Amino acid sequence: MNALWAEIAAQIQTEVSADSYDRWFRDIEPVELDEKTLTLRVPNNIYQLWIESNYQTQLRSVVMMALSSAREIKYVFPDETAPARPGKVRALVPKTKPEPVETKMPVAGTNGFNPRNDFDAFVIGPNNQFAHAACKAVSEMPARTYNPLFIYGGVGLGKTHLMHAIGHAIVAKRKQIKVVYITSEAFTNEFIDAIQNNTLIKFRKRYRQADVLLIDDIQFLADKGRTQEEFFHTFNTLFDGHKQIVLSSDRPPSEIANLETRLVSRFEWGLTAELQAPDTETRVAILRKKAQSVDIKVDDAILQFLAERIRTNVRRLEGALMRVASYVSLNNGRAPGLEKIEHLLRDILSEEARRAITIDQIQRRVAEHFDVRLADMTSKRRPANIAFPRQIAMYLARELTKTSLNEIGEAFGGRDHGTVLHAHRLVKDRMIKDERTRQIVGFLDSQLTR
Amino acid sequence: MKFSVSKEKLLAGLQTVQNVVSTRTTLPILSNVLLQAEGDQLRLTTTDLDVGVSGAITAQIEKPGATTLPARRLANIVRELPAAEIIVEVDSKNVASIRCGQSFFKILGLPEEEFPPLPKQTDARTFTIGQQILRDALKKTSYAISTDETRYVLNGILFSFKENKLTLVATDGRRLAMVDIEVEFPRSQEVDIIVPTKAVTELGRLLGDEGDVRLSVEENQVAFQIGDTLLASKLIEGNYPNYRQVIPAEAKERVTLERELFLNAVHRVALLSSEKSNSVKLVFTKNNIEIAANTPDVGEARESLAVAYKGREFSIAFNPEFLQAPLRVLTNDEVYLDMIDEMSPGVIKIQSPFLYVLMPMRIS
Numbered sequence: 137m138n139a140l141w142a143e144i145a146a147q148i149q150t151e152v153s154a155d156s157y158d159r160w161f162r163d164i165e166p167v168e169l170d171e172k173t174l175t176l177r178v179p180n181n182i183y184q185l186w187i188e189s190n191y192q193t194q195l196r197s198v199v200m201m202a203l204s205s206a207r208e209i210k211y212v213f214p215d216e217t218a219p220a221r222p223g224k225v226r227a228l229v230p231k232t233k234p235e236p237v238e239t240k241m242p243v244a245g246t247n248g249f250n251p252r253n254d255f256d257a258f259v260i261g262p263n264n265q266f267a268h269a270a271c272k273a274v275s276e277m278p279a280r281t282y283n284p285l286f287i288y289g290g291v292g293l294g295k296t297h298l299m300h301a302i303g304h305a306i307v308a309k310r311k312q313i314k315v316v317y318i319t320s321e322a323f324t325n326e327f328i329d330a331i332q333n334n335t336l337i338k339f340r341k342r343y344r345q346a347d348v349l350l351i352d353d354i355q356f357l358a359d360k361g362r363t364q365e366e367f368f369h370t371f372n373t374l375f376d377g378h379k380q381i382v383l384s385s386d387r388p389p390s391e392i393a394n395l396e397t398r399l400v401s402r403f404e405w406g407l408t409a410e411l412q413a414p415d416t417e418t419r420v421a422i423l424r425k426k427a428q429s430v431d432i433k434v435d436d437a438i439l440q441f442l443a444e445r446i447r448t449n450v451r452r453l454e455g456a457l458m459r460v461a462s463y464v465s466l467n468n469g470r471a472p473g474l475e476k477i478e479h480l481l482r483d484i485l486s487e488e489a490r491r492a493i494t495i496d497q498i499q500r501r502v503a504e505h506f507d508v509r510l511a512d513m514t515s516k517r518r519p520a521n522i523a524f525p526r527q528i529a530m531y532l533a534r535e536l537t538k539t540s541l542n543e544i545g546e547a548f549g550g551r552d553h554g555t556v557l558h559a560h561r562l563v564k565d566r567m568i569k570d571e572r573t574r575q576i577v578g579f580l581d582s583q584l585t586r
Numbered sequence: 587m588k589f590s591v592s593k594e595k596l597l598a599g600l601q602t603v604q605n606v607v608s609t610r611t612t613l614p615i616l617s618n619v620l621l622q623a624e625g626d627q628l629r630l631t632t633t634d635l636d637v638g639v640s641g642a643i644t645a646q647i648e649k650p651g652a653t654t655l656p657a658r659r660l661a662n663i664v665r666e667l668p669a670a671e672i673i674v675e676v677d678s679k680n681v682a683s684i685r686c687g688q689s690f691f692k693i694l695g696l697p698e699e700e701f702p703p704l705p706k707q708t709d710a711r712t713f714t715i716g717q718q719i720l721r722d723a724l725k726k727t728s729y730a731i732s733t734d735e736t737r738y739v740l741n742g743i744l745f746s747f748k749e750n751k752l753t754l755v756a757t758d759g760r761r762l763a764m765v766d767i768e769v770e771f772p773r774s775q776e777v778d779i780i781v782p783t784k785a786v787t788e789l790g791r792l793l794g795d796e797g798d799v800r801l802s803v804e805e806n807q808v809a810f811q812i813g814d815t816l817l818a819s820k821l822i823e824g825n826y827p828n829y830r831q832v833i834p835a836e837a838k839e840r841v842t843l844e845r846e847l848f849l850n851a852v853h854r855v856a857l858l859s860s861e862k863s864n865s866v867k868l869v870f871t872k873n874n875i876e877i878a879a880n881t882p883d884v885g886e887a888r889e890s891l892a893v894a895y896k897g898r899e900f901s902i903a904f905n906p907e908f909l910q911a912p913l914r915v916l917t918n919d920e921v922y923l924d925m926i927d928e929m930s931p932g933v934i935k936i937q938s939p940f941l942y943v944l945m946p947m948r949i950s
Binding site: 152153155156159180181182183185186188189190 | 737739740757758759760825827828829831832834926927928929930945
C-alpha cells in the first residue's frame, strides 16, 4: 500500500505547488485501503481540514486514477489509530512482508524506493532475462561488473522496477552504502535550484559522493545543455572513483536526440541491456504474481484473456487486472464474463489494438494508397514518386508501432536508422507546411488504426 | 415586585440581552427574560443554555422581587411606548401589569425559579483586556469563522493565551485570520479556549470604546465582564487545529496595496464573477495589477491598478468575497499582500500583528 501511496503522492506532487505538497502531503501515511475507503494517517486535524477544504478534488481524482475506482477518503490522527481496528479490511500488501527500505527512506521522497519493486516481484521472461541478470549482477557487486549499466525499453516494461530493485538489494546488504536514486528530470530541477540558490557545492557533494547513482529516464536530459555538462562531470567523477552508475531510458543511447556525443559514448561504455515487451506466457505470469501480491482471485481464463489482449505495457496490464478485480469486489465476488470484461476495458483494448499494427500492414496500405508496388517499399530505387510514399510509411511505422528505428530500417530493405529518422523528420516538416501531406498522413493513420 | 423606570433605560437594557433569546426554542422559559429588582437596580438576564447575558439598569424599586417575562414581546411593547416613565407591577402568579401614560398591558410570565441560572464564576483564570482592543481583534477575525456545522471546533474563535499574548484565530479551511494582542498574565494561566460564534457576535455588540473587559476562563465556560454586563458562554470542546501549519514560511513576492482603492476595484470586478466561477484573477506585472473576472455566457470585467511592484510577473486567483472580507474591516490605509506562487496561499498583513491567509483558486 505504501507503494500505491507513493504513486498517488507522486501524482499529487504534479497537481499542487511544491510548498503545498511539503506542507500537507509529505507527512501523510496510508493506513488502510478497502473497496470503499482509503484511510490516511495525518499528523493532526489541521491536515484533514486543509486538505478537505482545498485539495479534496485533486486528491480524489488522483486516487481514482490510481485505483481505477473512487474511494472515500478518511483521515486519522496518531492518537486515534493506536488501537488497530481488526476486521475484514485487508491491506493491499501482506503485513508480514519485510520492507527494509521503507523506514529509512521517505515513501515519496526523491530517493525513496518503492518497496514493491524488488527483485522478487520482478517476473522474468525471455524478454527481460538479460537485463534482469545484469541488474542482479550489479546489485551483488556494485561497480565491479558492468559500469555503467544502461537499461532501456518501452513504457511500463520494468525499467524503474529494476532500478528500485538494485537500490533495495544494495541497501539491504550494506546499510552504510550511499545509494542515490533520482529521475533525470529531478536531477535537472535540483541543478537549476542549485544554480539559483548558489548551492552548487552542496549539489555536487550529494551526487559526486554517492556510492551508487541510479538515474531514471535519462532521455529527459536531451536538450538540456548545462545539465548534461554537469552530469558529464558527475559521471566522470563517479566512474573514475569506481562507483556504480545505472541509467535507464526509453531508447538506446544513440537514439536519444540532442544528447552530446561524449555522453552517448560514455553510456555505451559499459553494458547496454534492452527490456522488450513480454510474451504471452510472461504476461500471464506477471498477472498471476500481481493477483497474488494484492490477494485477489481471478480466473485463469480471464488472466489469459488479459494477457492476450494487452501486449505492450505491463503497467497497463496490471491496471486492467485491478479494474477487473474492483469490478469483482463491487459485484460481491461474481466474476464477469469475457464480454463484460471487454466492455470494462474497452478504452485500454482499443488503445492496444492501435498498437498491434505491423510494419507490413503499413507498407501494404501506403503502397495501395499511392498506387506503387509493395516491392518498392523495400527496393533501393528512389525516384520521388516512390521515395515519398516510402518515407510516409516509415513515418507511420515510427508513430504507430513500438519498433525501434533499426528494425524499421531493416523492414524497409535494410536501411539504417538514420534514414528512418530523416524520413520521420521530413514527413513531420512537410505535414506542418503542406496541407495535402497532412491530409494523406491523417487519412492513412485513421485507416490503419480503425 | 414593583418598579418604575424610564422607557429609554428599559429599552436599552432589553436590547442588550434580547439577542441571546432564540426564536425557536423547545423550552418556553428560554424565550423569557429574567427580571430581578433589588436595591436601585433592575437586572435583566437571558440565556439559551449555551450563551447567557445579564445586564443591569438603575430603576426605582418599590417592591423587590423577581420574575420572567417573554423577552421579545416585552421589548416590542416597550419600544412602542411613549417616552415616559414605565411602571411595572408583577403579582404572585407572575402576571405583569405595565402602565405608561394612558397605555396598559398585561402579560403572563413564568416563575423565576424555572429560569436556568447563569453559571457561577469561581476562582478561574482571569485576564484583563481593553474593550476596544478586543472588539477590534474580534472584528478582524470573526468573518473567517466556519459556518460548517460538521466542523464544530471551527464554529468559533480560538483564544490562545500564551507567553503574554492572546492570539485570536478563526478559519474555515480555505482562509485563516489571526490577531495577536499583548496581555499580561502569569505563565500558570496559559490556556487555549474556543469561544462559539454566538458568543463572539454578542461580545462584539457589547464591547465599547472605553474601559476594560475581564475574562474568566473555567473548565468548559468563559465569562466576559463588561461594566455591569456579564456575558457567559460555554466553550466549544475539542482541539483547535494547529493553525501555525497553515501560515506560509516566507513570501517570494510582496505588493503594497492601497486598501480602499484595491477593495473598491475588486468589488467592482467581482460583479462579473458568478457562483460557478467564483474567482477574481490578479495579474501582476511591473508596477501594475490587473484585476479580472469572467463568467462564460455572461461577460467579463477588468480593472488595472498602479502599484509598486517589482517582482516576477504572474497571476493568481482568489475568491472575491474572501479577498474583500479582511479589507473591509481593516482600517489601515495600506495593506501588504504576500505571495509565493499561483498555487500557494496569499497572505494579507498590516503593520500591526494581524495576518490573513487565503488559499488561491485554481486558474483554469
